[in-house]
Amino acid sequence: MDFELTDDQLELQRTVRDVLAQECPPDLVRAVTEGGAADELWDTLVSLDWPGLTIATEHGGTGYSWVELAIVLEEFGRAVAPGPFLATVTQFASAVRAVATPHQASHWLPLVASGAVTGAFAVDEGAGTWLLDGVSAAATCDGEDLVLAGTKRYVLDGATADEIAVVVRLDAQLRVVVVPRSALGVDAFAPIDATSVHADLDLDGCRVPVDRLLGEGDATEAISAAIDEALVAISVSTVGTCQRILELDVEYAKERRQFDVPIGSFQAVKHKLADMYRDVERARALSYFAALCLAEGDSRAAVAASMAKAAAGECQQRCTQDGLQIFGGIGYTWEHDLHLYLRRAKVGELTFGGASQHRQRVARLTLAGGLA
């Protein structure tokens, strides 16, 4: 295998980093954290055609692979970029692409690519595992309409997205229905990270036209594949955030002096930073491997996605905990930017199943022969 970015991919990485340095500085993240909006950032991303990065050119996108998407997501995580990108591109669009008929895809994907529609993906109903056997929300046919019942929980951008891909049971089958957010009851969280706001959704009595039911027949496998994409996206974004925490810590450990020497000369500090570095590199490698499996349609994509999510979870745990400890008192203030990164790093672990759940999935898939 060739496991390093190509020159073109490195160029994309530089471009995204430069744009975000300009358009999404820590001041913007702080403003959002303190109640502001980031609409201009989204407008900029749309003007750069980034929402359609991996959408096929026939649907108005750029047609890049999942590796290019991973590069963008890592930079978004590094900058703690707020806005609808993650949920729209890596959850809503993934679900639509995996499940929709070609005709439906040609309706929805151009809307995503052009930035006309933002989206979300509603799966979990309270178990916090995002496992499909926990889905009991139901759709029933009533003439030309579908009538929904049940609740969805922990939906990223559930309070703000235009359209929500909702996983429901219809008869005995798992299906996805695209529901306008305005048709749902929405209960937004007071979030630990204001750059990624989750919400609970009340589906009861919601009525949508039947043409919003995606695909034909049971979509369990396709939904699982879409969830795997969401896992990889969260993982690589978390890697970016943790990379930034590591950089801030290293910088601080070189500058901050106590006992007349930089605290980075103490082995107690060095070894923490070395472990953070190892965990970031490990999680990055596994995240890009998963992205590469998605890009090439490799059969290891599912186990790779869970390895990435588990590794990102372990990485964020170390980087948030030791990352704050190394900063000492100054890191414990609201004024310091560190907490912006710590908050984002933790959010990823709390959704789509935590590290332990995914380690167990990796083990089960491996015992069943999933990773040759």
Place this chain on the structure above:
Amino acid sequence: MRLHNDSATEAFRTEFSDWLDENLPDPAEATERPHSSADTPAWARAFQAKMFDDGWLVPAYPPEFGGRNAGLFEQLVYFEELGRRDVTRSFNPQGLGIVGASIVSFGNDQQKRDYAIPILRAEMMAALGMSEPNAGSDLAGLTTRAAIDGDEFVVSGQKVWTSGAHDADMILAFVRTDPDAPKHKGISALIIDTDTPGVTRRPFADITGPDHTDFNEVFFDDVRVPRKNLVGELNDGWRICNGALAHERAMLWIMWSQGLDKMLREFLSELRGTAKADDPVVLDKVGKLVADAQSLRLLGNRQLAKQQRGLVPAEQSILKMMGSEAQREVALLAVEALGPAALDQRRVPGHSSVFASDKHVVTWFNRYLFGFAGTISGGTSEIQRNIIAERVLGLPR
């Protein structure tokens, strides 16, 4: 970025795979086992010489040293094929990988002819004299003294942890030749034949059992070594110490990666079908280790990809630490997941091929103990963390 190799690399794999099919010893005739890391059974000596002669022993070397000037990814698939079949290239790994490699890199023509080639062809067994009782992690603090007396060095002092010394024909010893220079600058590398008067080798058993004698204390009492046995320049030994693995340095991680893969494979095959295979605590740990094994492979591949592009990769520094710690973790998990079944030393995993080298390591408990050899030798895990912090992250010493 792509998952698969180009066709030229795969053709190289096929060529080597075909050669192995043709030339691997008959398992029935390969039953004699080595007793130490410098004891190579006759069948293995013959096989190693055959690999050398056909240019498959160290593919990165030129043909005169048993190679074929192979590129990085060709070397990778070469090791993958060896690993897949559990074939050990050399039962004197420090001879092939460090002593022979050092002489190939830094020795003169006569030393290459008299030592490097015989070591590579398994006609001569080698040991590496680095550590001393007071020079472990602080290797440059070594005090074995080599004073110049005419055409000879006179060597006095002691080495320890010298693997296979009691079965070795020669020792590549790092000695202090300038006691007044700063400690890294007064070291030289000497070839010392083990039958030279004044060399005493005292093997001692390691923690895995009283019969497991690979380590030695080696005492030098006024040992007279001809000046021509100096490898490289006088007082330039530290460079040799660091450059010893130059030709295959990029491949070092494979040893960790393949060892980990093998242990995991064996543990999973024991686990399958047992009640423990449904225990969430066990599964949680298995998942972690599977991800460790995969990340090791990925980081190793990324290191190669960077080198191929002419970049200087930083991955190397974490691979040894990750690999050795994960190997110890697998063995620990196996012992504790097996529970009371692991009490019985008669219980052996026993999936190794006859060509494999893990001679002492039979039970999971011994494998666990042996895991510490990985986290202690060759730079402890703590030293590795210092190296990462200082050389990769740029923190002050």
